[in-house]
Amino acid sequence: MIVLYCFPPLRKAGIGRISAVGSTGMERRGRAAVVVLGDIGRSPRMQYHALSLAQQANLEVDIVSNGGSDPHLALKENPSIHFHYMMPGQLKAVSKISSALALILKATLQFILLIYFLCFKIPRPDLFIVQNPPSVPTLAAVKVCSYLRGSKFIIDWHNFGYTLLALSHGRNNIIVRSYLWFEKYFGKKADGALCVTKAMQHELEQNWGIKSTVLYDQPPDFFQPASLQQKHNLFCRLTNEICNPQDINDCISVENSNPFTTINGDNNIILKPNRPALIVSSTSWTQDEDFSILLEAAVMYDRRVSVALNENDSLNDEQLWTDYLTAEKQYIYPRLLFIITGKGPDRKKYEEKIKRLKLRRVAFRTMWLSAEDYPILLGSADLGVSLHTSSSGLDLPMKVVDMFGCGLPVCAVSYSCIEELVKVEQNGLLFSSSSELADEFLMLFKGFPEKCDALKLLRDGALSCSARWSSEWENNALSLINQVISIK
Numbered sequence: 137m138i139v140l141y142c143f144p145p146l147r148k149a150g151i152g153r154i155s156a157v158g159s160t161g162m163e164r165r166g167r168a169a170v171v172v173l174g175d176i177g178r179s180p181r182m183q184y185h186a187l188s189l190a191q192q193a194n195l196e197v198d199i200v201s202n203g204g205s206d207p208h209l210a211l212k213e214n215p216s217i218h219f220h221y222m223m224p225g226q227l228k229a230v231s232k233i234s235s236a237l238a239l240i241l242k243a244t245l246q247f248i249l250l251i252y253f254l255c256f257k258i259p260r261p262d263l264f265i266v267q268n269p270p271s272v273p274t275l276a277a278v279k280v281c282s283y284l285r286g287s288k289f290i291i292d293w294h295n296f297g298y299t300l301l302a303l304s305h306g307r308n309n310i311i312v313r314s315y316l317w318f319e320k321y322f323g324k325k326a327d328g329a330l331c332v333t334k335a336m337q338h339e340l341e342q343n344w345g346i347k348s349t350v351l352y353d354q355p356p357d358f359f360q361p362a363s364l365q366q367k368h369n370l371f372c373r374l375t376n377e378i379c380n381p382q383d384i385n386d387c388i389s390v391e392n393s394n395p396f397t398t399i400n401g402d403n404n405i406i407l408k409p410n411r412p413a414l415i416v417s418s419t420s421w422t423q424d425e426d427f428s429i430l431l432e433a434a435v436m437y438d439r440r441v442s443v444a445l446n447e448n449d450s451l452n453d454e455q456l457w458t459d460y461l462t463a464e465k466q467y468i469y470p471r472l473l474f475i476i477t478g479k480g481p482d483r484k485k486y487e488e489k490i491k492r493l494k495l496r497r498v499a500f501r502t503m504w505l506s507a508e509d510y511p512i513l514l515g516s517a518d519l520g521v522s523l524h525t526s527s528s529g530l531d532l533p534m535k536v537v538d539m540f541g542c543g544l545p546v547c548a549v550s551y552s553c554i555e556e557l558v559k560v561e562q563n564g565l566l567f568s569s570s571s572e573l574a575d576e577f578l579m580l581f582k583g584f585p586e587k588c589d590a591l592k593l594l595r596d597g598a599l600s601c602s603a604r605w606s607s608e609w610e611n612n613a614l615s616l617i618n619q620v621i622s623i624k
Contacts (some may be wrong), residue, residue, distance in 0.1 A: 140531060166263075167192070167198070167261045167263075168195045168197050168261050168265060169197075169287075170182055170200070170201075171250075171266040172199070174202055174267070176202070177205025177507065178420075179201070180267075180538075181266050181613065182199075183208055184609070185609075186329050186499060187217070189265075189617075191214070191606075192606065192610055195216070197345060198220060198259070200250075201221065202222055202373055203223060205507075206506065206507060206537075207219075209508055215327050216257075219331055220257055227561065231311050239311065254285075261287050262621050263617060264281065264290070264622065266289070267292055267294060267295060268291050268295075269295055269300055273317060274520050276318070276322050282327075288620045290327060290329065290331075291323060292331075292618060293329060293336060295531045296528045297320055298312055298315040299527035304565045305509055323346055327619040327620045328349075330335075330349050331351070332352065333553050334532045335556070336543075339528075340344050346519045349616050351608060351610055354537060354608040355604060355605060356605045357604060357606070358511050359511045359514065359538050360515055360542060361542055362515030364405050366516070367397055367405075367407075368397040370509060370512045376505055378473070378501055379391045379395065381501060386389070386495060387412070387456075387498070387499055388471065389499070390458075391461065393572050401459055407457050409585065410462075411585065413471070413585070414473050415472055415515065415520070416514060417475075417520065417522070418535040419478045421554070422446070424525055424526065425524055427482070427522040428489075428570075430573070434498045437498060438496055444469070445469075468583060469497070469578070469582060469584070470497075470581055474521075475513065479504055484541065486502075490502075500553075507553060511541075511542060513540040514538060514539050515543065519545060519546070519581075522539075523549055532556060532557045533548070536558065536564075540598045540601040545564050545596060546563065546564035547564060547567060547577075548564060550566040550568050561593075562594070563597035563598040575599045580594070
């Protein structure tokens with residue numbers, strides 16, 4: 137932190153001129169910088185912050201992040217939001233160096249890059265909002281830049297970075313303990329803090345000495361139940377990925393057309409009565425989401441349905457699939473199609489495992505959807521699954537929030553604070569094992585699509601979760617931002 141005291145503030149005057157964010161008649165329109173040491177396209181909460189800062193707080197917004205996935209079109213089309221990409225590809229060579237040396241070199245280079253962008257590439261902001269984790273070196277870099285530029289500094293606590301590092305190194309590792317010290321030290325240097333749950337708020341105050349405001353994740357307005365037209369258009373666009381996957385032969389690949397919707401003789405779009413049940417899960421393919429639970433549950437569903445229907449193992453798969461397609465024989469349990477969205481390090485490993493499964497009524501597809509198509513997929517699905525367990529036990533899966541915004545009920549892994557979000561038998565169910573999840577599939581999809589009352593009740597409950605990001609942000613974040621910026 138020597139750098140804090142070696143240079144005078146580049147520009148200290150002017151903060152007090154913004155006494156209320158979004159007020160009119162100011163000499164200079166206020167400005168905020170949203171800082172993400174990661175892919176902004178995969179950081180929806182920070183995208184929503186940027187939109188709210190621009191639309192609700194009437195600020196110019198600079199997003200400083202790594203490149204990668206495209207952000208939502210609403211951000212790209214907003215003239216008040218400006219993107220500044222740090223091009224992380226320049227750091228790939230460092231990752232090839234082994235052990236702690238790579239971490240130190242990478243953190244040093246990232247620190248220099250952040251200082252360059254935050255101090256010299258963007259106009260002076262009145263406020264920095266930074267995502268945590270990652271903590272190293274982001275919190276230190278933003279603290280330095282907030283001092284040098286005379287800006288304020290708010291941390292948005294999504295989780296604790298040291299707990300993520302502990303997944304691979306263990307909590308007693310010297311690197312993890314050093315990371316914890318760093319995270320605590322610089323966490324206390326911020327001018328304000330937001331967090332995602334009451335449990336995290338309590339942890340920050342009691343054990344870290346940090347007062348924070350709870351800002352629950354809520355879906356923005358573009359997460360809504362999909363219309364029949366939207367469903368049809370989406371499934372037509374995805375037909376090739378769904379029905380013609382490479383090197384896969386299963387109960388869905390035998391379809392020659394969109395398996396969910398069709399156009400009848402009156403030229404109206406209708407849902408196919410023999411369609412598969414669509415289950416969606418979004419994953420980062422990392423250690424804090426055990427995807428094997430879902431694979432095991434799918435196998436159990438497949439086996440238990442066969443037992444319940446007294447099927448002989450010698451029954452020909454192609455004949456079974458033909459029966460489903462032609463609807464000549466009615467089955468009490470449907471085919472299940474799992475669409476898994478997301479990018480991450482373990483994706484290829486699990487795709488290979490999926491190919492080796494011998495499933496008769498279950499199929500998997502992995503894909504990455506645009507920010508515009510993803511809400512339509514959620515709004516078209518029958519059930520969502522969350523495998524998020526939280527490295528700290530104190531954060532909530534944002535994917536579930538988005539699912540509720542689309543009226544999609546959820547089966548979620550049970551852990552300490554999940555019931556702040558998932559209300560059992562109201563908008564979803566919890567499970568602790570693959571066997572429990574398989575039982576939930578059997579219970580929810582029995583009689584699908586018309587006679588599954590339990591699923592319909594959960595959908596009604598999910599639809600009643602009407603809170604939206606804009607109101608949550610205005611009621612909680614905006615007042616904190618006004619308060620922080622007004623401090624001289």
